[in-house]
Amino acid sequence: MHVRGLPARCSMNQATAVVIPRDLYHALHRARFVAALTGAGISAESGVATFRDAQTGLWARFDPRELATPGAFARNPKRVWDWYAWRRERVAAVEPNAGHRALVELERRVSEFLLITQNVDGLHQRAGSRKLVELHGNIARVKCSREGTIIEHWSAEEDEVPRCANCGAFLRPDVVWFEEMLPEHALVAAEDAARRCDVLLVIGTSAEVYPAAGLPMLTHRRGALVVEINPNETPLSSRVDYVLRGASGVVLPQLVSAPWTL
Ligand code: APR
Secondary structure (H helix, E strand, C coil), X not given: CCCCCCCEEEECCCCCCCCCCHHHHHHHHHCCEEEEEECCHHHHCXXXXXXXXXXXXXXXXXXXXXXCCHHHHHHCHHHHHHHHHHHHHHHHCCCCCHHHHHHHHHHHHCCEEEEEECCCCCHHHHHCCXXXXXXXXXXXXXXXXXXXXXXXXXXXXCCCCCECCCCCCEEEEEECCCCCCCCHHHHHHHHHHHHHCCEXXXXXXXXXXXXXXXXXXXXXXXXXXEEEECCCCCCCHHHCCEEEECCHHHHXXXXXXXXXXX
């Protein structure tokens, strides 16, 4: 039996399984509504770079102010367009991993479930997740930078940024850049799930970017369980009920494969 306030820690190195406390299985077994909040870490084992991991993270190699803000796009739309085209190709070349697939199984297993993702890579959907909201958009979609309409088909000369056939404005990736608002429907659904769920799994996020990073505290304040799955410490680690210190591609299959009535 764990005492709230001192998160139960189970640490091993990244590739190996963690010891999952029996009462977490029981809590999952009793849960009517389970929600999961994911970040870039869940796609790391598929070969998709995270943002803030030292050396390998995108923001360790690229300046977000020059690539992921409305100002950057206004200053140099071609550079921003090409960078997202490059990321789109890399994401298209990889496959969902065991962590993504375990969440599909979890969605099937619990009566009410919602997957709240910060990821724009679409790997959850490719794994088969259906009960899902995208807080930061999706890199596979493109929209008019003036009207906001999603554009299904576009073409452009090699050295040009494609333009909206309706108004002539540049097209841009349908992702949320810094300084921009999240899609309201997704944020409302995410906050509702955080307030109503019995268990919130927080997977592969550094918990530094708001409003997503604020969701676990909505759950915690209601007395429901918050579980962090991350090989590294985050600002959230000392404020959750369980910390499973391992890679999501290892820990999540463990969590969903075991009978919860152990
Ligand atoms: N399994 C689980 N977690 C992992 C793994 C793994 N195999 N590998 C790395 N992680 C963890 C890291 O320890 C880190 O805490 O994933 C986290 C990734 O953090 P970030 O790179 O900051 O990504 P994220 O939290 O999703 O970023 C939030 O910031 O840049 C913006 O819009 C972008 O959606 C993104 C948001």
